Amino acid sequence: MRRGQHRRAPGLRREEVAELCSMSADYFARLERGDGPQPSEQMVAAVAGGLRLTLDERDHLFLLAGHRAAPRDLRATHVSPRLMRVMDGLAGSTAQVMGPLGETLLQTPRGRTAG
Numbered sequence: 001m002r003r004g005q006h007r008r009a010p011g012l013r014r015e016e017v018a019e020l021c022s023m024s025a026d027y028f029a030r031l032e033r034g035d036g037p038q039p040s041e042q043m044v045a046a047v048a049g050g051l052r053l054t055l056d057e058r059d060h061l062f063l064l065a066g067h068r069a070a071p072r073d074l075r076a077t078h079v080s081p082r083l084m085r086v087m088d089g090l091a092g093s094t095a096q097v098m099g100p101l102g103e104t105l106l107q108t109p110r111g112r113t114a115g
Contacts, residue, residue, distance in 0.1 A: 021050030041067050052081040079106045 012020070018028035023046060030036035031047070039047075044065045048058040055078060059069035077099045083106075087095060090108050097106040 017050060021046045023047075039065055049079065052084050054081060077103070077105055 014029060014032070015025040018025040021028065023043065027036070031039055031043075041062070044062055044067060045058075048061050051057075053061060058078065062069045079097055083097060087097065087106055087108055092110065093108060094111045095108045096104050096111045099105050
């Protein structure tokens with residue numbers, strides 16, 4: 001996240017969380033209020049990734065959203081919070097995490113622009 005002004009309260013703003021989850025702040029606000037349609041599994045996965053949830057937390061979020069948690073053998077595409085922190089430390093480098101089928105799961109900002 002970009003560094004901004006000093007804040008009175010700790011934590012992220014709604015707009016920043018929405019950016020981490022790759023969705024609009026308006027859509028994220030509707031999810032928070034519960035006044036939109038049921039989010040798809042892809043959107044729930046985006047929130048789980050943006051918030052850097054563990055597998056158990058991710059399962060719980062899926063259940064809260066009305067979806068079944070993914071079977072354990074299909075979770076190879078989940079990037080752990082620990083690995084996400086490692087990737088944060090590599091932000092100035094070109095790096096990516098690949099899934100078992102060769103799909104890109106996570107890239108550093110420099111890695112996204114180096115294609």
